[in-house]
Amino acid sequence: MKRLVLSLVLLCTGLSAAAGNDPIRVYLIGDSTCATKDLKNENPERGWGHLFQPLFDQGVVVENHAANGRSTKSFRTEGRWNKVCEKLKPGDYVFIQFGHNDQKIKDTTRYSALEGYAANLRRYVRETRDKGAVPVLLTPVVRRHFVGGVLTDTHGGYPEAVRRVAREEEVVLLDLEPLTREWVASLGDEASRGYFMWVAPGTSPLCPKGRQDDTHFNVRGAHVVARMVAAQLRDRIPALAGHLDIPDLVVARDGSGDFFTLSQAVAAVPDFCRRTTRIVVMEGVYREKISIPASKRNVELTGRGDVRLTWDDYASKIGPTGVETGTSGSATIYFGGEGWTVRNMTFENAAGRVGQAVAVQCLATNLRFVNCRFLGNQDTLYLYGSGNRDGETVTGNARIRFEDCYVEGTTDFIFGAASALFRRCEIRSKADSYITAASTCRGQQVGLVFDECRLTADEGVAKCYLGRPWREYAQTVFIGCEMGEHIRPEGWHDWGKPRAHKTAFYAEYNSSGPGAAPEKRVRWARRISAEKARELLAAFEK
Secondary structure (H helix, E strand, O other), X not given: OHHHHHHHHHHHHOOOOOOOOOOEEEEEEEOOOOOOOOOHHHOOXXXXXXXXXXXXXXXXXXXXXXXXXXXXXXXXXXXXXXXHHOOOOOOOEEEEEOOOOOOOOOOOOOOOOHHHHHHHHHHHHHHHHHOOOEEEEEOOOOOOOEEOOEEOOOOOOHHHHHHHHHHHHOOEEEOHHHHHHHHHHHHHHHHHHHHXXXXXXXXXXXXXXXXXXXXXXXXXXXXXXXXXXXXXXXXXXHHHHOOEOOOOEEEOOOOOOOEOOHHHHHHHOOOOOOOOEEEXXXXXXXXXXXXXXXXXXXXXXXXXXXXXXXXXXXXXXXXXXXXXXXXXXHOOEEEOOOOEXXXXXXXXXXXXXXXXXXXXEEOOOOEEEEOOEEEOOEOOEEEOOOOOOOOOEOOOOOEEEEEOOEEEEOOOOEEEOOEEEEEOOEEEEOOOOEEEEEOOOEOOOOOXXXXXXXXXXXXXXXOEEEEOOOOOOOEEEEEOOEEOOOEOOOOEOOOOOOOHHHHOEEEEEOOEOOOOOHHHOOOOOEEOOHHHHHXXXXXXXX
């Protein structure tokens, strides 16, 4: 009874050896159906454990020690268990899934008869508990073995042996065998091949002659099974379930996702979908140039860890057709689909100081960026919106929000026609030049608004303008912003367009810091009231 009570406490509270905010550690031990795979030669095979980490937030760390071909016997005799057991601390979890290789009666290094198999499982369970960690037993996943169109069992008494040990030792059981059996049976013989390692000849460098494997999963199969395991946690292991954060699609360079590139994930987003699609990008540098079309909308894109998307095109670069790339063609990523929310991502144009080189171009409305970084030099962030409308009168434009972001650049590094709100952002100048170049359309309610932002600069940068008008009706307003000493007292420049003195709307309210000098600003700049400031901010709440 004491053992049961302790297990329940650990399961519900997620106690760990170190109090505080240390992540919960989940150790996976088992065979190839769970293992992390070597990705050489574009290996399409995955174990479900390979895809398990991205299903949790940063409060859980998964260590996958499962290995191809291992049984309850060989995993121990090879010293693999010792390496795990030595690490265990109170509050850790050990997921134990074997069975496929224990059945191999002709292999004395791996074979365990049913009683020996059960005894091995008990030993893993008890040694885990001796370290204060929590054991979790899993029955082996089903083999895809159809006879006459009917899925046929291949595991014999091994799954029941796991269930028996779970009952006797009072261990949480994740019974994957019936779950995976029902899933594969529902697909049928032909369709289920698409989730296993059935590889057509000439499609994989790893197996150029093809492969027909009914035991091991491809990415699609591992995706499904990993989520099956996660679904079981909601009722059985609340401490882990509280950290589940399951996206629709995962991008990861280490093969733990559905795709290796963000471009592939974008292509997989359903066109014109009303339901939100959630994409998680795992830590890494992704060298890609991406164009998100208008049909890909209502997406939450989140980076886990340090995620950087980078490319190095620039305006004067000659493309494959002999034509210059141009400013609009230089962007690392184009957001053309409306309703995207982007979190914890870094977007970079790495071309260097070679003229215009855009990191992000925003063409759609209802875009929101939270805790993102925009790195570049000239023309880093292009807020294109519906574009420049020279000579036209408009009533509105794309609405874009930036919250707790970082934007850097040299010249005109925040520019364009869209209505954009920057809230609590750091705006960093890397050269003596101009921060903004708005091209707000005539009749547009609001242009660029900076609310509670910090204007900073690299060492040696001492003379920066708040902005200049790319188009004559430019609107740029700073509200409650802290301005560094690099901001020039006059604040604004007319770009040699004296008519803009009457048409542009350049204003501040409640600026602070050494760069705040309202009495020294150009005569045609404005100081607005608190009421006007509230009105401009309210325009982004509609």
